[in-house]
Amino acid sequence: MSRESREARIYQRFLVEERERYSDEARAQDEDDMREWIEKAEKRKAIMYEEHDKRRKKRKTEAINESPAATFLPEASSSSLTQPPASLSAPVHVEPAPPGGKRPSSPDSAAQTSHSRYAVNSSARSPRLIKRMPMRMTAPDDDATASDTRALDAVSATATIASSPPSAPDLTPPTAVQLATPPLDKEKGADTEPAVVAPTVASASASNVATSTPPDAPSTSAPSPTKKKKRELPPTFLSPPKASSSKSATVAARPTKSAKGAPKPPTKREIQRAEKTKKEAREAAKKAQEERESRMTHQEYIAYLPQKYATRNRKSVLQGCVFLYIHQENKMRTSVQSRRCYDLMWEHGAEIVAEFDPERVTHIISCKPKLVNQTCQACNVKTIHDIPERIKTFIWTWVTGCISANRILTAASDDNYKSFIDRPPIPESKKFNPRRHEERMRRNEHDSAEESSEDEAVADSKQKTGPIPVAGPSTVVAAPEKDDPLAEFYEQARYEAEDAVSGDEDDAEPDVDAGPSSKAKALKGFQCDIVGAHLSIGSECVNEDIVRKLEELMKIHDARRENESDKFRVIGYRKAIAALRRHPTRIQTAEEAGKLQGVGNKTSEKIMEIISTGGLERLKTERNDGVDVMELFRGIYSVGSTVARQWYTLGLRTLDDVRERKAGIRLSAAQEIGLRYYDDLNQRMPRAEAGEIYGMIKQRALDLDPKLDIEIMGSYRRRKETCGDIDILITRDPCDGKTHAGASRCLLHTTSSYHTCLGLLMKLLRVLHQDGILTEDLSVSHGAGTALEAKYMGIGRRDATSKRRRIDILTIPHEQWGGALLYFTGDDIFNRSIRLKASKMGYSLNQRGLYKGVIRDPRDRTVKLDSGELFASRTEREIFDALGVPWQEPWERVRG
DNA sequence: AGGCCGTACTG
DNA sequence: CAGTAC
DNA sequence: GCCT
Numbered sequence: 001m002s003r004e005s006r007e008a009r010i011y012q013r014f015l016v017e018e019r020e021r022y023s024d025e026a027r028a029q030d031e032d033d034m035r036e037w038i039e040k041a042e043k044r045k046a047i048m049y050e051e052h053d054k055r056r057k058k059r060k061t062e063a064i065n066e067s068p069a070a071t072f073l074p075e076a077s078s079s080s081l082t083q084p085p086a087s088l089s090a091p092v093h094v095e096p097a098p099p100g101g102k103r104p105s106s107p108d109s110a111a112q113t114s115h116s117r118y119a120v121n122s123s124a125r126s127p128r129l130i131k132r133m134p135m136r137m138t139a140p141d142d143d144a145t146a147s148d149t150r151a152l153d154a155v156s157a158t159a160t161i162a163s164s165p166p167s168a169p170d171l172t173p174p175t176a177v178q179l180a181t182p183p184l185d186k187e188k189g190a191d192t193e194p195a196v197v198a199p200t201v202a203s204a205s206a207s208n209v210a211t212s213t214p215p216d217a218p219s220t221s222a223p224s225p226t227k228k229k230k231r232e233l234p235p236t237f238l239s240p241p242k243a244s245s246s247k248s249a250t251v252a253a254r255p256t257k258s259a260k261g262a263p264k265p266p267t268k269r270e271i272q273r274a275e276k277t278k279k280e281a282r283e284a285a286k287k288a289q290e291e292r293e294s295r296m297t298h299q300e301y302i303a304y305l306p307q308k309y310a311t312r313n314r315k316s317v318l319q320g321c322v323f324l325y326i327h328q329e330n331k332m333r334t335s336v337q338s339r340r341c342y343d344l345m346w347e348h349g350a351e352i353v354a355e356f357d358p359e360r361v362t363h364i365i366s367c368k369p370k371l372v373n374q375t376c377q378a379c380n381v382k383t384i385h386d387i388p389e390r391i392k393t394f395i396w397t398w399v400t401g402c403i404s405a406n407r408i409l410t411a412a413s414d415d416n417y418k419s420f421i422d423r424p425p426i427p428e429s430k431k432f433n434p435r436r437h438e439e440r441m442r443r444n445e446h447d448s449a450e451e452s453s454e455d456e457a458v459a460d461s462k463q464k465t466g467p468i469p470v471a472g473p474s475t476v477v478a479a480p481e482k483d484d485p486l487a488e489f490y491e492q493a494r495y496e497a498e499d500a501v502s503g504d505e506d507d508a509e510p511d512v513d514a515g516p517s518s519k520a521k522a523l524k525g526f527q528c529d530i531v532g533a534h535l536s537i538g539s540e541c542v543n544e545d546i547v548r549k550l551e552e553l554m555k556i557h558d559a560r561r562e563n564e565s566d567k568f569r570v571i572g573y574r575k576a577i578a579a580l581r582r583h584p585t586r587i588q589t590a591e592e593a594g595k596l597q598g599v600g601n602k603t604s605e606k607i608m609e610i611i612s613t614g615g616l617e618r619l620k621t622e623r624n625d626g627v628d629v630m631e632l633f634r635g636i637y638s639v640g641s642t643v644a645r646q647w648y649t650l651g652l653r654t655l656d657d658v659r660e661r662k663a664g665i666r667l668s669a670a671q672e673i674g675l676r677y678y679d680d681l682n683q684r685m686p687r688a689e690a691g692e693i694y695g696m697i698k699q700r701a702l703d704l705d706p707k708l709d710i711e712i713m714g715s716y717r718r719r720k721e722t723c724g725d726i727d728i729l730i731t732r733d734p735c736d737g738k739t740h741a742g743a744s745r746c747l748l749h750t751t752s753s754y755h756t757c758l759g760l761l762m763k764l765l766r767v768l769h770q771d772g773i774l775t776e777d778l779s780v781s782h783g784a785g786t787a788l789e790a791k792y793m794g795i796g797r798r799d800a801t802s803k804r805r806r807i808d809i810l811t812i813p814h815e816q817w818g819g820a821l822l823y824f825t826g827d828d829i830f831n832r833s834i835r836l837k838a839s840k841m842g843y844s845l846n847q848r849g850l851y852k853g854v855i856r857d858p859r860d861r862t863v864k865l866d867s868g869e870l871f872a873s874r875t876e877r878e879i880f881d882a883l884g885v886p887w888q889e890p891w892e893r894v895r896g
Numbered sequence: 897a898g899g900c901c902g903t904a905c906t907g
Numbered sequence: 908c909a910g911t912a913c
Numbered sequence: 914g915c916c917t
Contacts, residue, residue, distance in 0.1 A: 525916085557914085565914085568900060572914025600915050638906090640911050668906070670911090714913095727913085779905055779912090791904075793912080808913075823902090824913075831913095835901040846902050847913090862902075 299354035305346045319349035326366040364393045527833035542586045559630040561641045576603045578896040637674025670778045680803040684722035713824040719891040725806035731814045742786035761811045788813045819849035819873040829895035849873025
């Protein structure tokens with residue numbers, strides 16, 4: 001009550017102040033803009049989804065008919081170049097239909113209409129509108145592509161006009177700013193979105209529930225606290241997968257309980273020590289347990305499950321299912337992953353069998369896609385079609401999907417078809433529903449009505465929401481909800497995460513009884529731990545010739561990129577090269593090279609060859625013009641290896657080919673911009689210029705709100721002599737009740753003050769466009785209009801005479817300053833390294849901060865079953881300390 | 897043999 | 908979802 | 914590619 005009302009009061013004051021700055025007329029205009037903006041955005045999004053869906057389906061069917069082919073062809077370009085004859089001479093912006101004309105007509109017409117609309121837009125807009133009203137959407141929303149014109153469009157358009165008149169449309173295509181739908185249209189968006197009035201530090205800690213809630217109706221009227229806050233924590237969101245692992249049946253005592261019961265009174269140190277001994281005992285037991293388990297066969301482990309979980313209640317999500325799990329492992333042992341999968345399935349109520357029994361098995365779960373052979377083998381059938389239709393075949397992600405949705409997913413309700421192994425398409429449409437119903441009836445005799453009657457798709461959206469990480473000051477640990485069924489799980493996760501740190505802290509604490517303090521804790525071997533790694537970088541490298549050759553080789557692999565492993569090969573090369581660059585003395589022998597971190601056998605052999613012969617055979621044999629062309633194409637912003645190869649395969653060889661849209665290629669808005677300023681954007685700018693542009697932007701931002709915190713990051717912050725782009729980070733201390741965000745949806749609907757809805761970033765962009773500092777936009781994050789966290793990516797320049805430069809602007813919640821700074825300062829290798837270390841220590845590091853207690857899907861580590869809890873993020877140093885990484889100034893973080 | 901950073905926008 | 912970027 |  002008190003917090004809400006105080007926030008409301010603060011917000012009221014904020015409104016009053018804001019109102020004073022606006023004339024009635026201006027406000028009315030802004031309100032219109034905003035309303036219109038929201039409507040259009042929602043409509044457009046709907047259309048886009050629809051279109052996209054259609055297109056995807058179409059493409060799918062096409063793909064089947066067409067041969068894959070498209071490998072790297074060294075020559076034979078000329079023939080394909082001449083293939084679409086008409087197009088080459090045709091006026092540039094008339095796009096030739098793709099060969100075969102499979103696509104709907106939209107592309108061509110879209111390109112044209114958007115051009116013409118561009119003209120209309122820019123001329124029809126009254127000067128006043130252009131000036132203070134970039135949100136205006138004049139374009140009718142008739143076709144998906146053209147309706148891209150929006151938001152900043154007007155502003156960027158004006159800027160573009162200056163440089164090249166619309167009469168040459170081929171040179172100045174519209175700046176298709178993609179100011180996509182604001183998060184407003186998602187329930188979720190509105191909720192997670194921080195309020196204009198962010199809770200103060202104190203109030204944040206006072207509420208242990210989720211994040212700040214936007215002050216509902218700031219004034220009196222009927223506040224509707226009902227629907228919004230429903231979601232705090234879905235009753236049974238997901239379950240502790242990890243829990244099982246630590247649950248060694250032998251270790252009965254649940255340390256979590258005591259931890260929960262005894263909050264703070266005893267000194268921190270005492271608790272830590274007590275926990276440490278407990279933890280050690282636990283760990284020993286756990287390890288022994290793991291050891292035993294790993295020696296079991298799959299069959300044995302499955303048989304052992306009931307015993308392992310004898311003392312625990314099982315969840316019911318998967319109740320009634322009988323799973324056969326398909327894996328690729330040696331039958332005599334079980335891997336950790338498989339065991340975790342078994343655990344998870346069992347814990348959620350599934351029965352598991354080791355051998356296929358068509359009478360019993362209801363689902364076949366494959367640990368990964370495409371294990372058709374293994375599946376057939378396990379089921380003792382010839383083809384996958386011989387498996388009775390009633391038995392569903394899914395891949396593992398389906399299981400985690402079911403668990404987080406808390407229901408059995410079906411192909412009908414879940415369009416994630418990837419979760420399903422390809423089976424004859426018939427059952428899906430026709431027989432599926434009745435059968436599903438029938439099945440459901442059978443397996444849910446007990447908990448009946450509610451489940452079977454529900455519309456799954458709808459139910460899904462209700463339940464999906466996960467727990468929201470507490471974004472408070474990192475020192476505050478929110479207590480889990482008393483009646484939250486997952487409380488104990490969170491507690492467990494937290495406890496385990498602390499294990500990871502406490503060891504490190506021991507090292508720092510002199511008083512702890514010597515003993516096992518420095519156990520295995522000190523994780524090492526991470527690039528980020530090496531202090532002074534940058535020192536040998538600045539000067540010209542003594543191994544430059546070697547590096548050159550290896551870089552060549554890397555580029556070749558980069559260009560080829562036929563499969564996933566090529567990607568990692570490139571990363572491997574990059575690391576080796578970085579190590580070589582850092583090495584201060586001339587490499588003399590292969591052994592010497594091999595000692596470097598990141599340089600292995602293969603590379604040291606190559607190095608040896610270079611040293612002795614001065615060249616690399618491999619370079620000569622592998623090199624072809626494809627590599628050069630791919631490199632050329634990839635220089636275009638937003639063109640990556642895939643597109644570059646596509647174009648090459650289509651016969652394109654030069655940028656002019658691209659400009660002329662040979663072979664009917666189409667460019668995205670960003671690619672078009674990237675192409676237009678190809679030369680500018682591929683050139684690094686002198687450090688001084690970056691500083692100047694930063695200064696100009698900072699000035700304008702401070703004009704809007706003097707209390708902003710603004711910092712330049714990236715290579716500038718690392719003190720590089722030249723900068724590839726300009727990264728600017730903006731935040732604002734919410735201590736006075738204001739933030740840099742705009743109003744959230746609920747405010748928009750409960751007040752009539754739409755003008756306040758424009759977040760700082762939006763306002764700033766407007767100004768920068770007006771002043772000609774920003775000239776084009778590449779992408780603007782959804783939250784730019786309203787959210788605390790938003791990212792802008794675009795192009796700008798110091799003045800009309802200088803080159804165009806990449807500019808990124810980021811706004812973030814104040815408490816994430818450290819995490820964001822760390823991340824956007826880099827460099828790349830340092831980031832990877834420090835994140836890897838975090839992950840190995842049981843944390844997760846991202847641009848928002850360091851999280852602990854993150855639970856990942858044992859199968860797919862990128863899937864988080866629990867997003868964890870913010871652990872440190874206020875300052876960079878806080879994060880370094882938590883990870884045991886020695887402090888390094890930004891310019892000391894250079895690794896590549 | 898299995899990893900290799902983690903997240904967001906576009907279309 | 909794939910591709911791209913940071 | 915490299916590393917565990």
